[in-house]
Structures are given as C-alpha cells and as structure tokens.
Amino acid sequence: xxxxxxxxxxxxxxxxRAFLAAELPAELAAKVRRGATxxxxxxxxxxxxxxxxxxxxxxxxxxFGGPGWTPVQRHIFEEESARAHAPRIVPxxxxxxxxxxxxxxxxxxxxxxxxxxxxxxxxxxxxxxxxGAGSDLASLRTRAVREGDHYVINGQKTWTTLGQHANRIFxxxxxxxxxxxQAGISFILVDLDTPGIEMRPIKLIEGGHEVNEVFFTDVxxxxxxxxGEENSGWTIAKFLLTHERTNIAGTGFSTQALEEVKxxxxxxxxxxxxxxxxxxxxxxxxxxEIDLEAMKITNLRMLARAQKTGQPGVESSIxxxxxxxxxxxxxxxxxRALGPAAAxxxxxxxxxxxxxAPEEHRADAARYFNNRKLSIFxxxxxxxxxxxxKAMLEL
Amino acid sequence: xxxxxxxxxxxxxxxLSRYLADRYDVAxxxxxxxxxxxxxxxxxxxxxxxxILHALVSEDHGGMGGHGFDIATVFEELGRTLCPEPVxxxxxxxRLLAAAGADLEPALTGAEMLAVAIGEPxxxxxxxxxxxxxxxxxxxxxxxxxxSVVYGGxxxxxxxxxxxxxxxxxxxxxxxxxxxxxxxxxxDGGGAxxxxxxxxxxxxxxxxxxxxFDSALNAGRVALCAEAVGAMDATKDLxxxxxxxxxxxxxxxxxxxxxxxxxxxxxxxxEQARSITILAADALDGPEAGRRASMAKNLIGRAxxxxxxxxxxxxxxxxxxxxxxVSHYGKRLVMIDAQLGDTDFHLxxxxxxxxx
Numbered sequence: 001x002x003x004x005x006x007x008x009x010x011x012x013x014x015x016x017r018a019f020l021a022a023e024l025p026a027e028l029a030a031k032v033r034r035g036a037t038x039x040x041x042x043x044x045x046x047x048x049x050x051x052x053x054x055x056x057x058x059x060x061x062x063x064f065g066g067p068g069w070t071p072v073q074r075h076i077f078e079e080e081s082a083r084a085h086a087p088r089i090v091p092x093x094x095x096x097x098x099x100x101x102x103x104x105x106x107x108x109x110x111x112x113x114x115x116x117x118x119x120x121x122x123x124x125x126x127x128x129x130x131x132g133a134g135s136d137l138a139s140l141r142t143r144a145v146r147e148g149d150h151y152v153i154n155g156q157k158t159w160t161t162l163g164q165h166a167n168r169i170f171x172x173x174x175x176x177x178x179x180x181x182q183a184g185i186s187f188i189l190v191d192l193d194t195p196g197i198e199m200r201p202i203k204l205i206e207g208g209h210e211v212n213e214v215f216f217t218d219v220x221x222x223x224x225x226x227x228g229e230e231n232s233g234w235t236i237a238k239f240l241l242t243h244e245r246t247n248i249a250g251t252g253f254s255t256q257a258l259e260e261v262k263x264x265x266x267x268x269x270x271x272x273x274x275x276x277x278x279x280x281x282x283x284x285x286x287x288x289e290i291d292l293e294a295m296k297i298t299n300l301r302m303l304a305r306a307q308k309t310g311q312p313g314v315e316s317s318i319x320x321x322x323x324x325x326x327x328x329x330x331x332x333x334x335x336r337a338l339g340p341a342a343a344x345x346x347x348x349x350x351x352x353x354x355x356x357a358p359e360e361h362r363a364d365a366a367r368y369f370n371n372r373k374l375s376i377f378x379x380x381x382x383x384x385x386x387x388x389x390k391a392m393l394e395l
Numbered sequence: 396x397x398x399x400x401x402x403x404x405x406x407x408x409x410x411l412s413r414y415l416a417d418r419y420d421v422a423x424x425x426x427x428x429x430x431x432x433x434x435x436x437x438x439x440x441x442x443x444x445x446x447i448l449h450a451l452v453s454e455d456h457g458g459m460g461g462h463g464f465d466i467a468t469v470f471e472e473l474g475r476t477l478c479p480e481p482v483x484x485x486x487x488x489x490r491l492l493a494a495a496g497a498d499l500e501p502a503l504t505g506a507e508m509l510a511v512a513i514g515e516p517x518x519x520x521x522x523x524x525x526x527x528x529x530x531x532x533x534x535x536x537x538x539x540x541x542x543s544v545v546y547g548g549x550x551x552x553x554x555x556x557x558x559x560x561x562x563x564x565x566x567x568x569x570x571x572x573x574x575x576x577x578x579x580x581x582x583d584g585g586g587a588x589x590x591x592x593x594x595x596x597x598x599x600x601x602x603x604x605x606x607x608f609d610s611a612l613n614a615g616r617v618a619l620c621a622e623a624v625g626a627m628d629a630t631k632d633l634x635x636x637x638x639x640x641x642x643x644x645x646x647x648x649x650x651x652x653x654x655x656x657x658x659x660x661x662x663x664x665x666e667q668a669r670s671i672t673i674l675a676a677d678a679l680d681g682p683e684a685g686r687r688a689s690m691a692k693n694l695i696g697r698a699x700x701x702x703x704x705x706x707x708x709x710x711x712x713x714x715x716x717x718x719x720x721v722s723h724y725g726k727r728l729v730m731i732d733a734q735l736g737d738t739d740f741h742l743x744x745x746x747x748x749x750x751x
Contacts, residue, residue, distance in 0.1 A: 001464050002397045003677050286745040290690045297670035301398045318663045385659040395649035
C-alpha cells in the first residue's frame with residue numbers, strides 16, 4: 001500500500017508543471033478561470049502548443065504520434081492542466097475518433113486523418129445522439145443506404161458539441177433496419193461541406209452556443225468513409241464508451257473548483273461576517289471536500305488497477321456518477337456564495353463600478369446551470385447505474 | 396502508487412478471516428454478543444494467541460505492526476463478522492501505555508484486558524469539555540468524576556482514565572477493583588460500563604497527555620472506519636444475495652430497477668468509504684492524522700447509516716427480525732457513528748480547519 005507517486009511520476013509532474021508555467025498563455029488561462037467562452041482560435045492555439053511538445057494526443061500509441069504515457073501520467077497531466085486553468089483538450093478528434101481509427105480504421109484512413117487531427121487541419125464533431133435516441137442510443141434512425149460506391153444519408157443528429165467549429169463529423173447511422181437495433185448500426189466519417197448538410201445552433205440553458213443539431217438530406221458519402229465493417233458500429237460505440245476514461249472523475253476540475261470556492265468564501269463578507277464563518281455554509285463546503293478527498297483516492301485506486309491490468313474496469317461508472325455529483329455540488333456552492341450577485345445576466349453586462357461579483361466569479365451561475373449537463377451526457381448517471389448493475393451486481 | 400496490501404498484511408487478514416469463519420461466525424456472534432459478558436473469554440484468548448493484538452503495536456513497543464494499515468486490516472476483518480471482542484479498547488489502551496513507556500506485555504498477550512475511559516455524560520467526545528478531576532493525595536492521586544459508555548469497561552482489569560489536573564489533561568491508571576463499575580450490554584452487541592470515580596486512587600502515567608489521547612483516538616477512529624468498511628461489505632453481500640433470491644410479483648426483486656439503482660448507490664458509497672479509510676490509515680501518526688481521521692469518520696458515518704437503512708429497507712419485513720443477520724449488521728453500522736465522535740462532531744472539526 002503506497003499512496004504516493006513514484007519518483008519518476010513526480011519528476012513527470014514537475015516537467016508538466018514547468019511546461020504549463022512556460023507555455024500556457026496567461027490570457028487563455030484567465031479566460032478558462034472566469035468561465036468565458038473559448039473561441040476556435042483559442043482551442044487551436046492551445047492544441048498547437050501541446051502538439052509542438054508531442055503531448056496533444058495523450059491516449060495514442062507512440063507510433064501514431066502519442067506521447068506513450070501510462071494511465072497515471074495521463075492522470076497527472078489532466079490534474080495539472082486543470083490546476084493551471086489550461087483549456088480542456090477538445091476530445092472529439094483526439095480522445096474519441098483517433099483511438100477508434102487506430103483500433104478499427106484502415107491504414108488509408110489512419111494515414112489520411114490522424115495527422116490532420118494532430119496539426120489541427122480537421123476539427124471533428126460527434127454525430128451520435130438524435131432527437132429520439134438519447135439514452136437509448138441504439139434506437140437511432142438516421143439512415144445510410146448503400147448506392148453504388150456511396151452511402152446516402154438522411155436523418156438528424158443533435159447535441160453536436162462545438163460543431164460550429166468543425167469541418168468533419170463522425171456518425172453512427174442505421175445501415176440495416178431489419179435486424180435488432182444494435183446489429184444494424186455503422187460508424188461513418190462525413191465531410192461537413194458535403195451538399196445536403198445543415199447545422200443549426202441550439203441555445204443552451206445559460207444562453208451559450210455550445211451544441212448544435214445537424215440535418216442530413218440525401219447526403220452522399222463515399223463507401224471508403226466507413227470505419228470497420230458495415231453494421232459493426234455498435235462495437236465501436238461501446239469501445240468509445242468504455243475506453244479512454246481516465247479523466248472521467250474530473251477530480252482535477254473539482255480540486256480547482258474547491259480552491260476557488262474556499263477563497264471566495266473567505267474573501268466574501270455576508271451579514272457582517274465572512275461567508276466561511278457561516279456554520280451552515282462551512283458545513284456544506286467541508287462535506288464536499290471530504291467527498292472529494294475520498295473520490296481522489298477512489299480515482300487513483302481505479303487508475304492503479306487500469307495500469308496493472310491494461311483496462312479500466314466498469315467501476316469507472318462509479319467515478320462518473322460520484323465525480324459529476326461532486327463537481328455539480330461545488331458549482332452550486334460557488335453560485336450560492338454570491339447570493340443575488342450571481343443573477344445579473346449576461347454576466348459581462350455589469351462591469352467596472354457596477355460590477356457586483358468578482359470578475360472571475362461572474363459566470364458562476366451560468367457555470368452552475370451549464371454543468372447540470374455533467375450528469376446527463378456521456379451516458380447519463382442513470383445509464384451508468386444500469387451498466388454497474390449488469391457488470392457488478394449480477395442481478 | 397500501489398493499493399495492494401503487503402504480503403504480511405494479506406496473511407494477517409487471511410489468518411483472522413479463517414479463524415472467524417471457523418470459530419466466530421455471525422450466528423455464534425449473535426448468541427454471544429448480547430449476554431454477559433458480551434464477548435467470549437475463550438475466543439479472546441485464542442485471538443490474542445493468533446497475534447492480532449501484536450499486529451496493533453509497533454515493533455518498538457514489542458508488537459509486530461502498529462501502522463494504520465495493520466490496524467485497518469485487523470478491524471476490517473472484525474467488522475465483516477461483527478466480532479464483539481473488545482479489541483478497540485485494547486488498541487487504544489496499548490497506544491496509551493506505549494506513550495507512557497509502560498509495560499505492554501500483559502495486555503499484548505491478552506492476559507490483561509484494558510479499557511480507555513475518556514468520555515463523560517456531558518462530554519462524550521470532546522477532550523476540552525472533560526470534567527473529571529485529578530488531585531494529589533499523599534504520594535499519589537485520586538480521581539473524581541464519571542466516565543460514561545466505556546467500551547470494554549465491563550471486563551477490563553485496568554482502566555486508563557483521562558482526568559483534568561493542574562498540569563493539564565492527564566492520563567491515569569485505575570485498578571478496576573478500586574472503582575464503582577456498572578456493566579451492561581449494547582444494542583449493537585458487545586459490552587461497556589459506567590465508571591464512577593469518587594476520590595478513587597489512581598496512578599499518574601502522563602501529566603500532559605493531550606497528544607497521547609489524540610493519537611489513541613485517531614487510531615481508534617481509523618479502526619472503527621475499517622470495521623465499518625468490513626461490515627458494509629458483508630451487508631452488501633447479504634443484500635445482493637437477497638435481491639437475487641427473493642421473489643415477488645413472480646420475479647426476483649433484484650430485477651426491479653428502483654432497487655438496482657439504490658444498490659449501485661450503496662456500492663458507490665462503500666467504495667468512497669474504503670478510499671477515505673485508506674487515506675486516514677495512511678496519515679495516522681503523521682501531521683494530517685487528526686484531519687484525515689475526522690474526514691474519514693464523517694464520511695463513514697454517513698455511508699454506514701445509508702447502507703444500514705437501505706439494506707434493511709430493501710430486505711423488507713424480515714430485516715425487522717432478530718433472526719436475520721442483516722438486522723445485526725444494521726445496528727452495528729448505525730451505532731458505530733456514536734463512538735469516538737459522530738458525523739457532526741467530525742464535520743465541525745473539518746469545518747474549523749477551513750475557517751482557520
């Protein structure tokens with residue numbers, strides 16, 4: 001039993017810290033810290049900096065341009081990045097499609113797409129969910145019909161995150177409507193410039209534009225864009241769901257959020273005393289700190305197992321459930337700390353003398369509402385409970 | 396980073412687990428735990444012979460362990476079968492005697508049973524609120540006050556007592572025969588006692604014993620957390636077994652999603668409980684020992700009550716019976732919170748750290 005990182009891992013942590021201190025642009029970190037919307041150029045800039053260092057595609061094998069990190073190294077990188085307020089790496093090409101192509105793609109697909117993901121030529125988005133297929137993803141109805149050397153796609157995708165920046169989309173489509181739902185799905189790559197595609201923004205609960213809906217009308221896609229065999233898309237989708245989930249607990253984000261809330265509660269005076277001296281508030285904060293301390297160890301225990309067995313267990317669903325609940329609780333404590341000062345909207349409207357909340361906390365209410373998504377996306381927490389029931393409880 | 400137990404501790408756990416399965420299964424325990432003397436002197440001697448008391452004490456003091464993980468290993472196994480033997484007072488007593496530089500041998504072999512008398516009717520957990528007084532009398536000392544719900548006090552021959560003297564909070568030794576003791580059993584099994592001290596002769600072991608008490612209390616808290624983890628694991632097994640076999644509406648009740656999701660939530664909290672216990676065991680004897688122990692005891696208090704109440708609820712009526720093992724697990728899991736500081740007491744301690 002040893003809770004400490006090895007000397008090698010500690011040296012790696014120092015290396016990551018030094019890199020972030022030297023290379024992370026201060027204005028980017030400031031934007032992340034105050035919860036401002038990042039532009040495409042912001043993401044591209046950070047990706048390019050990481051790519052230059054060879055650290056962009058954390059989960060890819062060395063042969064494909066990955067850094068060859070262990071699960072623990074990946075974890076350290078994620079924790080340190082969160083700590084430094086680095087932008088989140090946009091996962092769709094790097095953490096999702098990349099590993100899929102490496103595992104299931106043809107050599108031609110790997111050679112064409114992987115370098116373009118690394119150098120930022122392509123921005124991928126995800127075409128999974130549909131209006132009628134959310135948690136029940138296998139019921140998706142977007143149709144791809146083979147016609148000669150093309151598939152013709154008709155249907156609608158939704159919740160397409162940052163699709164407004166994308167030039168390509170990977171989709172799950174129905175290629176066989178006769179068999180049971182999971183057996184008739186294929187995984188296909190689509191160029192968003194293809195005629196017949198329309199992307200429309202969805203305005204979110206806090207007013208932001210983060211996700212989109214995508215409409216496909218007689219969209220012709222070459223058959224060589226199919227990944228893996230026809231009708232093997234569900235296998236690929238499951239691969240994506242159960243792999244590359246080292247950061248699923250989000251303990252780095254939560255640790256950072258906890259520090260911010262602590263600082264806010266110490267600095268803010270409410271009804272004649274520091275907020276932190278309000279015993280009810282302090283008790284809530286203390287309890288979530290305790291839960292987070294436990295979560296960090298739970299996360300490390302599962303990482304250690306992944307490192308040993310080469311595979312994250314289904315227990316990663318525990319990390320998803322508990323990790324998102326903790327993050328949301330911290331978002332709630334931040335919003336609540338501001339009292340009515342959390343309400344002015346949009347947050348940027350009150351600046352200078354009129355500002356009512358500290359600059360880095362102006363978006364706390366928006367962040368609270370936006371992060372209700374955490375327990376919904378990536379397999380809702382209820383779906384995670386179904387997964388755990390099947391795998392662990394054998395009921 | 397490595398979360399596997401060392402070979403030595405794995406062997407210790409296996410030895411103890413095999414012994415308990417063989418000689419102290421839950422059915423036996425239920426027979427023994429609620430009638431005086433609320434434990435089995437015969438099995439106490441056997442367990443001491445197995446070396447479990449030595450595992451609680453460092454080599455410097457004649458033991459073979461003493462690390463937080465040794466303590467956690469022993470108590471997790473004890474928790475799994477709800478063992479009512481007074482191992483917790485032995486652990487804390489041995490720590491106090493070690494701090495005093497006293498001879499541990501009689502207690503280490505199990506020949507002598509110890510009880511640690513700290514809590515009082517109006518100060519169950521807070522050292523600063525203790526009122527028992529120590530005064531000099533001739534060459535020695537006398538103590539006056541009442542110690543309440545002293546675990547193991549029903550069978551101990553030697554009492555290690557916290558009492559306030561002019562020099563601070565002192566550690567005193569009282570022979571059980573010199574005090575007025577009312578022994579009783581507990582709702583969750585095992586025994587304790589009220590101890591009435593009225594100018595009772597005592598021997599001073601440590602004049603300013605604040606650190607020694609904190610160290611013993613933190614070790615005790617880690618032990619209780621590990622005991623709860625073992626008991627929660629066993630409760631989960633009982634529950635899963637019941638969900639897989641009990642039929643209503645023509646199907647096993649485990650096929651109902653409402654019970655599945657609640658069970659997953661228990662599993663999640665048990666893993667969190669295991670994690671925080673690891674953190675506290677690791678920190679024991681270090682600068683963070685008190686804070687980590689409080690974090691652990693708070694989370695354990697919440698998780699154990701949840702597991703107890705949910706396991707009882709999902710078992711339904713049968714869990715309301717004395718006959719069902721789950722009812723005894725439920726009682727122990729709930730009442731662990733009342734020992735050495737409850738969820739609120741420890742949450743306050745963590746809060747005070749935030750406010751400082």
